[in-house]
Amino acid sequence: MFEARTTRDRIGLHVLAVVLALPFLAPLVVMVSGSFAGRGWSNYEKVFATGVVGTYFRNSLIIAVSTIALVYVVTMLAAFGFAKLRIAGKEVWFWLLLAALTMPEAVLLTPLFVTASTFDLYNEHIAVILPLAALQVPFTVLLARSFFQGIPSELMEAGRVDGASILQVFWRIVMPLTRPIAAAIVVLTLISAWNAYLLPLLMLNDPDRQVVTLLPSFFTSQYTNDQTGVLAAAVITAVPQIIAYLSLQKYFERGLAAGALK
Structure with missing residues (x-):
């Protein structure tokens, strides 16, 4: 494994890491600073004054x-x-x-809408949940398969020798070892599901069933364009993802590393 042994190497790595992180951090800094422009915390108060924040968060959580x-x-x-x-x-x-990883979400919108309408699932959360899960599964299986391949087969064979069925081996021997990759799957899926925009916009017409990614739309219309409200709504929307990542950061990084490398 590569290791920075000298002070010069460590400083160089830190500088490189900062340079690589800047393109990703800059939009976040602009978003947070812009959300306080003008009226400060009052920008957040007007987001909550819409009266839909709790409903939208509940729907996104479901x-x-x-x-x-x-x-x-x-x-x-x-x-x-x-x-x-x-x-x-x-x-x-x-x-x-x-x-299936090559299929963009936008291409699938029309057949998904027709399917949801045919089976009377339009305006139901299940019409969003199933496509989101289907779009996420190919990548998570790719990661998890590499992780499972790194688990010694001798552990499974020992369980089989002791009389355990394949399901018992999976549940009692293999699953306890999968916490890192499980954390990675949870965080990646949370980000994908929480940030979903096109599918909820298409499938959920009832205001009582819409999600937090549609919250900024309250501040843009044909005659208004309140960017401070949009940015404040975006910050509020991003908070749960940040909390989830910070809570699972250790396992998430281990899971991605184990899933990417056999």
Whole structure:
């Protein structure tokens, strides 16, 4: 593993890290500083004065938690099967699954809308949850499969020798070892589900079912363009993701590293 042994090397690495981080930090700094422009904290008060913040947060939480649970269950089972089980043609199925990564969300909006309308799911949270989970699963399976491949097969064989079924091996031996990759899956799925905009905009027409990413729209219309309100709403929307990442940061980084490298 690369290690900076001298003070000069460490300073160089820190400078490089700062330079690489600046393009990502600059928009956040502009967003936060802009949200206080003019009236300061009053910009946040007018966001809460809309009366929909609680409703939108509740709806986003329902969608995010449901999507995370669905993605987690499907990813763990699929990754375990692709990595450790002998399944005929599993590599073909795996690459077909990865092919789904090439499908942009915008291309799928029309068929998803038609499907939701046909099955009477329009204006229901499930019409957003299922597509979000389906779009996230290929990437999370790719990460988790690499992680599962790094778990020694001898542990599974020992469990089988002791009389455990394959489901017992999966639940009692393999799953306790997956906390790092589980944290990575939770954070990545939370970001994707919480930031979803196109699908909720298309599928959820009822104001009582809309989500926090639509909150800034209260401050833009044909005749108004309140940018301080938009930025304040954006900051409020981003807070749960920041809290989740900081809470799971250690496991998230370990999970990404373990999932990216076998």
